[in-house]
Amino acid sequence: MRKFVVALGERLGGMVRRPRRLYFAVALPLAIPLLLATYPTAPSAATRTGAAPSVAPELRYADLVATPDATLPAHSVILTLEDRDTLDSILVEGGLSRSESAFLNNRFGQFVDLRRLRPGHLLRFHYGNGDRVDTVQMKVLGWGQLDAVRNGETFDVTARQADVREIETEVAATIDTSLYESLRQAGEGPQLVNQLVDVFQWDVDFFALKKGDAFSLVVTKRFAGNDLVGYGPIKGARFTHEGITYEAFRHESPDGHAGYYARVGLPLRKQFLRAPLQFTRITSGFTKKRFHPLLHYFRPHHGVDYGAPTGTPVMTTADGVVMEASYNGGEGNFVRIRHTSRIETSYLHLSRFAKNIKRGTKVQQGEVIGYVGMTGLATGPHLDYRVSDNGEWLDPLKLKSITPDPLGAAELRTFRANVARLSSKLNAPSGQIAQAAPKRRALF
Secondary structure: OOOHHHHHHHHHOOOOOOEEEEEEEOOOOOOOOOOOOOOOOOOHHHHHHOOOOOOOOOOOOHHHOOOOOOOOEEEEEEOOOOOOOOOOHHHHHOOOOHHHHHHHHHOOOOOOHHHHHOOEEEEEEOOOOOEEEEEEEEEEOOOOOEEEEEEEOEEEEEEOOOOOOEEEEEEEOOOOOOOHHHHHHHHOHHHHHHHHHHOOOOOOOOOOOOOOEEEEEEEEEEEEEEEEEEEEEEEEEEEEEEHHHHEEEEOOOOOOEEEEEEEOOOEEOOOHHHHHHOOEEEOOOOOOEEEEEEOOEEEOOOOOEOOOOOOOEEEEOOOEEEEEEEOOOOHOEEEEOOOOOEEEEEEEEEEEEEEOOOOOOOOOOOEEEEEEOOOOOOOOOOEEEEEEEEEEEEEEOOOOOOOOOEEEEEEEHHHHHHHHHHHHHHOOOOOOOEOOHHHHHHHH
């Protein structure tokens, strides 16, 4: 009956819409006899002249003649994969038997990772004349399409992977509520948020963004067919924060290492990151005297507390070697890293350590070393981040920075040519452009 209504809907206006489903008919049904009864809406002439009114004959269901069975015309049903759906449940709902669904699950799984299927993928089931699926097509967003054509009691499956193309694109936005929301409203994905933070993390305080801060960037978008599947690295960007516009241009050296530089060729990368994690809030600062919420007395707080949900990745702020990765009473799970003969950083109250983080492990700036937790003496999930210089505790928010060497003459010529090409695409917001990061924004 459902499929009959589908075909009739096509006759009456095209597509019948149902929750989640789109139905299409590709052939018209046989003629359907309709019985119409006409009821007078005004007195007849005979009534007005006093003549006996005519009485409409009573319609009796026993007099109706059943129409002969008709073969359901060829048609298609389109279903979308939604939350809590599995490929098996969709295939069965589309009209396949359990054994046929199991067969296609196995065959489709040879081309795509079924565990990574997300809501939005489309499956089209085509029925021939009758009530049997003869073709199943699955559109995997960002990948391509799988076609299954019936061959007896099984299906022949072929894959058509979409060609990936790259398009250099300009993106610009003004921040109203958050960096994430501004990019989302511009139609971009969360991957670009992380990239932008990585580019300017040494100079822009992303914990203190203001309404009206703005940015523009040039990035390569990757498309599979018409589906956006990801981004290449940001090629150039400008970020205006508190009236100062910071610039960053990507340069790849002959040995394959890439980094971001200011217009004059000075590297943006500092020896130490501003913070060991992204998108959090500072809940407690460095102080000589703080009332401890659990011990109930005043004592020094030698670090900065960053409030964040349990499981938030924690990064090492500079290249170095792990000296300790263990549990220690009030500090809970902690990691201590040596960066120079004098400078060390510590990361306290972790829920767990990252894989392979142990004494003697070499780590690079930005590498995840653990995850936020509340082990040890902690009232809630947070990271206590500490810095010491030859045993003396330092305030991480008041330290100066050490910058790597600028580009050499040969590389600088190539870099400047690329800067000239990208600058016209960035359309910088008004404001003072920083040739190099002001000292007040540096960490080390």
